[in-house]
Amino acid sequence: xxxxxxxxxxxxxxxxxxxxxxDRPLSEIGHPAVGTTFTDIVRIxxxxxxxxxxxxxxxxxxxxxxxxxxxxxxxxYFIALFMLPAFVxxxxxxxxxxxxxxxESCMDCHQMHPFGADMMLNRESNTLAAKHFRNNWVxxxxxxxxxxxxxxxxxxxxxxxxxxxxxxxxxxxxxxxIRFRGVFPNANCLNCHIGGEKYESVELHRSLHERxxxxxxxxxRCHGNVHPSMQHRYYPVVTYREER
Amino acid sequence: xxxxxxAAKGFIILGLLLAIFAVFFTGPGSLTLFLSFGQVxxxxxxxxxxxxxxxxxxxxxxx
Numbered sequence: 001x002x003x004x005x006x007x008x009x010x011x012x013x014x015x016x017x018x019x020x021x022x023d024r025p026l027s028e029i030g031h032p033a034v035g036t037t038f039t040d041i042v043r044i045x046x047x048x049x050x051x052x053x054x055x056x057x058x059x060x061x062x063x064x065x066x067x068x069x070x071x072x073x074x075x076x077y078f079i080a081l082f083m084l085p086a087f088v089x090x091x092x093x094x095x096x097x098x099x100x101x102x103x104e105s106c107m108d109c110h111q112m113h114p115f116g117a118d119m120m121l122n123r124e125s126n127t128l129a130a131k132h133f134r135n136n137w138v139x140x141x142x143x144x145x146x147x148x149x150x151x152x153x154x155x156x157x158x159x160x161x162x163x164x165x166x167x168x169x170x171x172x173x174x175x176x177x178i179r180f181r182g183v184f185p186n187a188n189c190l191n192c193h194i195g196g197e198k199y200e201s202v203e204l205h206r207s208l209h210e211r212x213x214x215x216x217x218x219x220x221r222c223h224g225n226v227h228p229s230m231q232h233r234y235y236p237v238v239t240y241r242e243e244r
Numbered sequence: 245x246x247x248x249x250x251a252a253k254g255f256i257i258l259g260l261l262l263a264i265f266a267v268f269f270t271g272p273g274s275l276t277l278f279l280s281f282g283q284v285x286x287x288x289x290x291x292x293x294x295x296x297x298x299x300x301x302x303x304x305x306x307x
Contacts, residue, residue, distance in 0.1 A: 053256070053260055081252060081289065082293060
């Protein structure tokens with residue numbers, strides 16, 4: 001009976017704290033314009049679950065030591081050593097996957113700085129990435145939005161690429177200067193542009209419609225200059241986090 | 245059996261501390277690093293704990 005009360009109280013406290021955090025002024029959590037996101041809640045829940053598990057393990061180790069293991073104690077062990085740690089594992093994974101969508105996450109690698117500098121700091125830049133960023137044509141996760149294919153396959157592919165980048169960064173085994181690998185599918189552009197008045201008003205888009213859809217002709221062929229060329233890349237002094 | 249349970253606790257505590265540090269304090273790059281170590285540690289801990297549970301159930305002829 002005591003164990004059941006303990007578990008129910010703990011769960012209520014857990015839900016309460018997460019709810020209170022979710023209701024806090026949004027700017028305190030980190031997404032002032034967007035509001036509290038599901039990721040924020042998962043992050044808080046993960047941290048709370050980790051603390052709850054630690055407290056429960058300490059309680060079982062030092063305050064509930066006995067020779068005979070009763071059923072209640074077994075359940076507490078199950079929660080402390082299986083349920084909560086498993087939740088921390090999955091919550092942490094989800095949080096880290098979401099965190100990697102941020103531009104700051106891409107800019108964490110030194111090799112990416114020239115692209116970030118062009119996009120975020122160079123007000124005169126005419127590259128496609130800079131124009132999209134400056135005009136807020138893509139609201140959030142700018143790198144991720146354009147470089148990830150849509151659908152589940154696109155997300156999986158981007159995660160595989162991310163792992164490859166991480167491996168390259170940790171080991172330093174990559175060729176310099178870095179080059180874009182693979183192809184850039186038109187679907188990444190069309191997802192926003194197709195059907196739009198500006199897009200449809202261009203005669204060439206209509207006449208090449210099928211070829212564009214089938215990736216036989218790339219958007220970049222006419223709208224090139226996506227990122228700065230080798231000669232125009234530079235390494236900024238300020239960090240992007242400060243600038244934003 | 246007690247030793248395995250103690251080891252499980254140790255691994256899980258280490259993993260949880262690493263996960264808290266990663267999720268609470270670090271940026272994207274370090275987050276992956278600490279979180280990965282934390283997750284591996286938690287995973288080892290959970291496997292050890294489940295070993296104890298399964299052994300216990302076999303002894304009591306539940307399994």
